[in-house]
Amino acid sequence: MNEDHLNMEIRKFLKKMGIASQKNLEKSILNSYNAGKLKLGSNLNIEMKMTISKLKVENIISDKIKIK
Numbered sequence: 195m196n197e198d199h200l201n202m203e204i205r206k207f208l209k210k211m212g213i214a215s216q217k218n219l220e221k222s223i224l225n226s227y228n229a230g231k232l233k234l235g236s237n238l239n240i241e242m243k244m245t246i247s248k249l250k251v252e253n254i255i256s257d258k259i260k261i262k
């Protein structure tokens with residue numbers, strides 16, 4: 195297996211995922227804030243799930259974002 199190629203493919207996927215996720219989070223949070231559904235000081239619990247179906251692998255990353 196070409197590990198350099200694998201590394202580049204993973205990096206491309208993570209870049210695409212990161213950009214799309216950030217845009218989605220920003221849009222959702224700003225829309226909710228502007229609609230009065232979120233207030234300053236609010237904490238949002240966020241969870242992202244990554245699945246590799248063929249390998250039966252699942253990874254969940256959780257964190258909190260505080261609205262300031």
